[in-house]
Amino acid sequence: MGKIWIVGIGPGNQEMMTKKAIDTLKNSDVIIGYTGYIALLGDDFSNIEKIATGMRGEVERCRMCFEKALENKNVSLICSGDAGVYGMASLIFELSSEYSEVEIEVVPGVSASLSGAAILGAPINHDFVTISLSDLLTPWEVIEKRLRMASAGDFVITLYNPSSHKRKDYLERACEILLENLSGDTACGYVKNIGRNGEAAWVGTLLELKDEKVDMFTTCFIGNSQTFIKDGKLITPRGYKI
């Protein structure tokens, strides 16, 4: 019987993977993942069989992992960032009742909130929330409510999936909701293509963020009431007296 590892690969290059993630991929019989994530691996792990499946095929992708495990193959299912943060870990566990003999292990990775924060400076150095603006699987009303509660609680807010071809105005809509509770001067930032070709960082105010054009490979950061910008870095103090 094979085993399934759900592996968070961070931005995709080995430099930002954990040693355990690298070793797990190296020791797999097959690496399975969304086409875009398999592409991120490039020529790495070239002696391991790789299977890429398309977007929206998540359930089929996870079932394929179990089927390969039943064929006595050790399977790594890769997720960008972490394996659990909007990743495939929960879906694998949900499906596992149909394949109860297959052992499952989650190998965590550096999620975009952490890797993006490192580029921007120290924006999530206090209590923070992570919200996805994608309403493919979550009703927009739930997303709206969470934006309101997050801003009312003075959390630092990180936004995943802030835009896509079909959701071009979602970041603007989210910023408008946040502006109900937050000042337009709130310090913000975003990073495009974290740890990949074309990496680019931006810092500015919430009012400016509202009009920024970002894509689905962007992670946005909205500061709390203490966050500030200094020398181009976005910094949320922990509260130490200097």
Add this chain to the structure above:
Amino acid sequence: MGKIWIVGIGPGNQEMMTKKAIDTLKNSDVIIGYTGYIALLGDDFSNIEKIATGMRGEVERCRMCFEKALENKNVSLICSGDAGVYGMASLIFELSSEYSEVEIEVVPGVSASLSGAAILGAPINHDFVTISLSDLLTPWEVIEKRLRMASAGDFVITLYNPSSHKRKDYLERACEILLENLSGDTACGYVKNIGRNGEAAWVGTLLELKDEKVDMFTTCFIGNSQTFIKDGKLITPRGYKI
């Protein structure tokens, strides 16, 4: 002129560090950190000078990093988990105006919410908040407000620093506040000593969590309205239809 890297070391063993973190530590002239974190490195990086400083000495520790950098040493300041999530990154950036010549880089790591989630299953597989229950640097009223907003927003909640010698009842107090908005049946879990000796996981209801005895080396997880326990794993569905 030396440089400062603020390095997230995850739970502490190399297996859960990124390759970049390992390489950065290897190439440092000196590794500086809280006594407990230096101890986590054990005999690793044995050819690098290590300096351990006590708790509550965070500002002095960070100043020491700049002073070593001014002595032309390349410094790794280690933080457990991530470098930014309740770590030293923001303090280093705050102090940097006094040492403007010194270059700074943040090397992210696997924070306890991610490494703990991997052990429990998939608890943070949807929007989540991270709250520290330590009121050393944050007024308790702010923490209370954030607990209320997080539960009102139906976020998964991860709690850092849920207890200490002087704050034995803080988890109980936090759970009581959460119970204003959440059902006592809400699926919860925690992990002690993630990735270290004595690692132990627990799952149960919010009502049960309220009476659990945890320590400062514990990370707690409170599910959202969709989270469930299955075969001892804590799972928050992303929303895929199976």
